[in-house]
Amino acid sequence: MPQSFVVIIAGGRGERFWPLSRRARPKHLLDVVGSGTLLAQTLRRVARVVPPANTLIITGAEQERALRAACPGLPAQNIVVEPAARNTGPAVALAGALVAARDPQGTFAVLPADHVVNDVSAYRRDLEAAFAVAAAKDVLVTLGIRPTSPVTGFGYIRRRDRSVRAGGRRFFRIDRFVEKPPLAVARRYVAAGDYLWNAGMFVWRVDHLDAALHTHAPELRAAFVPVRAALAAGTERGVKAALRAAYRRVERISIDHALLEKATNGVVLPATFDWDDAGSWAAMGRHLPADPAGNRVSGDGVVIDGAGNVIVSPPGHVVALLGMSDCVVVQTPDATLVMPRGRAEDVRSVVAHVERLPAGRRWL
Amino acid sequence: MPQSFVVIIAGGRGERFWPLSRRARPKHLLDVVGSGTLLAQTLRRVARVVPPANTLIITGAEQERALRAACPGLPAQNIVVEPAARNTGPAVALAGALVAARDPQGTFAVLPADHVVNDVSAYRRDLEAAFAVAAAKDVLVTLGIRPTSPVTGFGYIRRRDRSVRAGGRRFFRIDRFVEKPPLAVARRYVAAGDYLWNAGMFVWRVDHLDAALHTHAPELRAAFVPVRAALAAGTERGVKAALRAAYRRVERISIDHALLEKATNGVVLPATFDWDDAGSWAAMGRHLPADPAGNRVSGDGVVIDGAGNVIVSPPGHVVALLGMSDCVVVQTPDATLVMPRGRAEDVRSVVAHVERLPAGRRWL
Numbered sequence: 001m002p003q004s005f006v007v008i009i010a011g012g013r014g015e016r017f018w019p020l021s022r023r024a025r026p027k028h029l030l031d032v033v034g035s036g037t038l039l040a041q042t043l044r045r046v047a048r049v050v051p052p053a054n055t056l057i058i059t060g061a062e063q064e065r066a067l068r069a070a071c072p073g074l075p076a077q078n079i080v081v082e083p084a085a086r087n088t089g090p091a092v093a094l095a096g097a098l099v100a101a102r103d104p105q106g107t108f109a110v111l112p113a114d115h116v117v118n119d120v121s122a123y124r125r126d127l128e129a130a131f132a133v134a135a136a137k138d139v140l141v142t143l144g145i146r147p148t149s150p151v152t153g154f155g156y157i158r159r160r161d162r163s164v165r166a167g168g169r170r171f172f173r174i175d176r177f178v179e180k181p182p183l184a185v186a187r188r189y190v191a192a193g194d195y196l197w198n199a200g201m202f203v204w205r206v207d208h209l210d211a212a213l214h215t216h217a218p219e220l221r222a223a224f225v226p227v228r229a230a231l232a233a234g235t236e237r238g239v240k241a242a243l244r245a246a247y248r249r250v251e252r253i254s255i256d257h258a259l260l261e262k263a264t265n266g267v268v269l270p271a272t273f274d275w276d277d278a279g280s281w282a283a284m285g286r287h288l289p290a291d292p293a294g295n296r297v298s299g300d301g302v303v304i305d306g307a308g309n310v311i312v313s314p315p316g317h318v319v320a321l322l323g324m325s326d327c328v329v330v331q332t333p334d335a336t337l338v339m340p341r342g343r344a345e346d347v348r349s350v351v352a353h354v355e356r357l358p359a360g361r362r363w364l
Numbered sequence: 365m366p367q368s369f370v371v372i373i374a375g376g377r378g379e380r381f382w383p384l385s386r387r388a389r390p391k392h393l394l395d396v397v398g399s400g401t402l403l404a405q406t407l408r409r410v411a412r413v414v415p416p417a418n419t420l421i422i423t424g425a426e427q428e429r430a431l432r433a434a435c436p437g438l439p440a441q442n443i444v445v446e447p448a449a450r451n452t453g454p455a456v457a458l459a460g461a462l463v464a465a466r467d468p469q470g471t472f473a474v475l476p477a478d479h480v481v482n483d484v485s486a487y488r489r490d491l492e493a494a495f496a497v498a499a500a501k502d503v504l505v506t507l508g509i510r511p512t513s514p515v516t517g518f519g520y521i522r523r524r525d526r527s528v529r530a531g532g533r534r535f536f537r538i539d540r541f542v543e544k545p546p547l548a549v550a551r552r553y554v555a556a557g558d559y560l561w562n563a564g565m566f567v568w569r570v571d572h573l574d575a576a577l578h579t580h581a582p583e584l585r586a587a588f589v590p591v592r593a594a595l596a597a598g599t600e601r602g603v604k605a606a607l608r609a610a611y612r613r614v615e616r617i618s619i620d621h622a623l624l625e626k627a628t629n630g631v632v633l634p635a636t637f638d639w640d641d642a643g644s645w646a647a648m649g650r651h652l653p654a655d656p657a658g659n660r661v662s663g664d665g666v667v668i669d670g671a672g673n674v675i676v677s678p679p680g681h682v683v684a685l686l687g688m689s690d691c692v693v694v695q696t697p698d699a700t701l702v703m704p705r706g707r708a709e710d711v712r713s714v715v716a717h718v719e720r721l722p723a724g725r726r727w728l
Contacts, residue, residue, distance in 0.1 A: 019684070304717050305707075313700070318727050320383070320714045322703035324691075331700055336677070338693055338702055339686035343669075350684045353668050363682050 002205075003054060004131050005108035006046045007095035009200070010039060010059040010067060011085055012114065014364075015348045016280055019335035020312060023062045023364055028114035029070055032298050032312055033278070033287035038114045039070060045117060048124045049109075049131070056098055057113070058082060058091050083240075083247045088200065089258035090250045093213065093224045094243070099206045101231035107135045110202040110255075115277050116287055122273035130203035130269055133166040140212060140260065141171060141203040144196025144268040145275045150186035153279060153345075155179055155198040155256060158189075159268050174266035177256050196268055198256065199275060208265075216262040223249040281328045281337075282344035285310030299331070310341065335363045366569070367418060368495050369472035370410045371459035373564070374403060374423040374431060375449055376478065378728075379715045380644055383699035384676060387426045387728055392478035393434055396662050396676055397642070397651035402478045403434055409481060412488045413473075413495070420462055421477070422446060422455050447604075447611040452564065453622035454614045457577065457588045458607070463570045465595035471499045474566040474619075479641050480651055486637035494567035494633055497530040504576060504624065505535060505567040508560025508632040509639045514550035517643060517709075519543055519562040519620060522553075523632050538630035541620050560632055562620065563639060572629075580626040587613040645692045645701075646708035649674030663695070674705065699727045 012026030021027050028039040035041065046055055056078045059067050064081050071079065080098060082091065092110055099108045109127060117123050130141045144157050159172035177198060181189065189195035204212075213221035223246045230242035260266055278284045288296035293307040300318040301311030306325045313319045313331040321329065328344055330337045337350060354360045376390035385391050392403040399405065410419055420442045423431050428445050435443060444462060446455065456474055463472045473491060481487050494505045508521050523536035541562060545553065553559035568576075577585035587610045594606035624630055642648045652660035657671040664682040665675030670689045677683045677695040685693065692708055694701045701714060718724045 019682075300721075302714070302717055302721065304714055317698050317700070318383075318718060318721070318724075319700045319702070320718060322701065322710060322714050323707040324702055324704070327688075327702070329700070329702055333697075334681050336681070336683045336693070336695055336700060337686065338683070338688055338691070340688070343687040346686060350666070350668055350686050353666055354682060354684060357664075357666065357682070 002105040002107060002135060003103045004050050004135075005054045005056065005099050005102070005106055006050050006111055007056045007058060007099065007108055008039070008042060008046070008111050008113045009088060009091050009095075010057050010063070010113035011082075011091070012063075013085075014063075015351045017284070017330075018347055018351045018354075019332045019337050019363065020330055024066050026063055026114070029063065029066055032284060033116060034118075037070060038116065038278075039067070041117075042111065042113050042115070043071065043073070045120050045123050046111065048120065049127050053078070054102075056080060056095070058094060058098075060085055083244045086247060086250055086252045088255040089217070089220055089253040090223070090247065092202075092209075092255040092259075093217075093220050093250075094227065094246075096206050096209050096213070097224045097227045097231060100210070100228060103206070105205060105207055107131050107203065107205045110200070112200045112277075115199065115275060117273050117275055119273040122271075126269060126271050126273060127203070129167050129169045130171075133164060133169075133171055133267070133269075134203045134205050134208070136166065137164060138208050138211075139164060139171065139204070139265050139267045140208065140263055142174070142198060142260065142266060142268045143201040143203070143271045145199050145271050147186075147190045147195060147197050150183060150190045151197070152180055152183050152186050154277075156181060156186075156189050156195045157198050157268050159194050159196060159270075161194075164267055169269060171267035171269050174260075174268050177261045177266075196270060199271075199277065201271075202255070202260075212259055212263050212265065217258045220250060220253070220258055280344040281310060281312070281330060281339075281347065282341045285312075285328065285341075301329075308341065366469040366471060366499060367467045368414050368499075369418045369420065369463050369466070369470055370414050370475055371420045371422060371463065371472055372403070372406060372410070372475050372477045373452060373455050373459075374421050374427070374477035375446075375455070376427075377449075378427075379712045381648070381694075382711055382715045382718075383696045383701050383727065384694055388430050390427055390478070392476075393427065393430055396648060397480060398482075401434060402480065402642075403431070405481075406475065406477050406479070407435065407437070409484050409487050410475065412484065413491050417442070418466075420444060420459070422458060422462075424449055447608045450611060450614055450616045452619040453581070453584055453617040454587070454611065456566075456573075456619040456623075457581075457584050457614075458591065458610075460570050460573050460577070461588050461591045461595060464574070464592060467570070469569060469571055471495050471567065471569045474564070476564045476641075479563065479639060481637050481639055483637040486635075490633060490635050490637060491567070493531050493533045494535075497528060497533075497535055497631070497633075498567045498569050498572070500530065501528060502572045502575075503528060503535065503568070503629050503631045504572065504627055506538070506562060506624065506630060506632045507565035507567070507635045509563050509635050511550075511554045511559060511561050514547060514554045515561070516544055516547050516550050518641075520545060520550075520553050520559045521562050521632050522559050523634075525558075528631055533633060535631035535633050538624075538632050541625045541630075560634060563635075563641065565635075566619070566624075576623055576627050576629065581622045584614060584617070584622055644708040645674060645676070645694060645703075645711065646705045649676075649692065649705075665693075672705065 014021035163170040299313035378385035527534040663677035
């Protein structure tokens, strides 16, 4: 019987969550909200769907060491390092090669490592439904999130009314994928009711993915044919060399652009679980418990005469805010960031600034 | 020939400069502005007037260890620990006892440890002029600072037109000492032109001080008679016991209240040196170099899109402010303070708050 797999894409350069995240410790390795790192929480959710032997992680060299230490429950060979960051297109093609080497008719989910999901039962039910339909039909499943506000930072998916029914769920045919829209457009999408957020969660059978890549992204697919051969041959050195060669060939492209916007067999399952990408310190802060004045603190923080602040500090280090409101303070042993909550999307500019300091790389 | 002495009062609970200052490291042991700690800068200035053998420091038990380490150039017995903090009245009486034991007709200056003075030559000239007049005449000299703004945090001295001339300088008879005034009153004082700030710098002959205490503060004087006897006997244990007994007897009172407001032989010398008590983080920050946007940084600080900030951080720890203006950030290895510059006078309330935390004393 064909098997199910999960491939977790654990990339990121650690910029939006500086100074707590660094190049060697991107967002999914942060332990700020929930229990354990976001990656550990993702692994716990996934473990209810597939066994560790069928759980793979694709990551980058800078964070490999920290990531391996964070995943003691996974077989070492299930953590695969990309020779270069080339966005999700090549990562998904690599995921396909890895799964095909284990089961040429396997079904697999591509999942981000660093999202916040609390309803793990609904998450499991949705994933299992997606696995079932992908195993049975030639469809490329995207899990869609019902938009709660006109966010401009996500891509949107417009569904059709036509759907594939399976296991009591409706998988809607996809009309189109839309890039991050301007605010006015995002408002229209939310009002329309037939748009969903694209959160980067996909499920498909590896042979169906391969056929779709063959049709819509032949160069991307071709770059990974030698990787498949090397995986079949089974020598670690051969695989590494093939990977280096493949990543020299491929362009930097998302799987949305490379494949999904062109494919005609896409379907979307509206997710029934809560979901947040917690993509900034302000967003992450909303998952911390609030005091009556709306201050949210992880660690030893004290707010005097102030409301709506977010403090993230290691235990044993006290951060005291006097007369400050709606600010974010992130404290680490060698770097501190202070900003209004409304500037949380601009942390990358701080990282760029710090990088230009003499010896600035010590803080990256 | 009678000798000159300097007695530096190095007290303080380290509250206004938390978190960098602590109970064991009050303001005068901070190394933020100028070269070395404020105490070291005071000692360097004083060394141009009297030799180290004639320089004494009166301090408290909590900071004794750090203070002794900070003053390797002073004879160990010149650092004297008060058994309890009782304001400047008892400290000056103790200073008198210590000087009298060395020279019953010695002249001594009482100087704070933690002020900022840059014009060391004028400082020396003013002190030497004060020493000269105090050695020659039965006057109690206060150095007065010409007010530059209607500060409400200092006491004021109203001078008369009558003066004592000595060494080409005029020492004005004092009409009265005034407590920290409300703003409207302070404005009147500054406009009037015959008011000076009382910065706690005094010069007198020890026998003249003793006579004045005998007249105006007999209980305070009496409490220290056994200390004088013990100092004459010369056993360390006897001195310590006498000190403990004296400090049990005396009330908490400033030398202004206890003596100077009542004395009729007070004179004031308008100081010719620059002076700042740098009594808050905002005031201290003004002595740091400013960038074109008026940001003042000690250590590794970075300001992006912000003006008028003060950052104090240890080297190696970067503090990044994004979109913040007119804020003070003080960073230490175990505590961080963030506040608007306008709240810098209220740091004591933060200390009180931190003290009430579970295990809050670790940060004091």
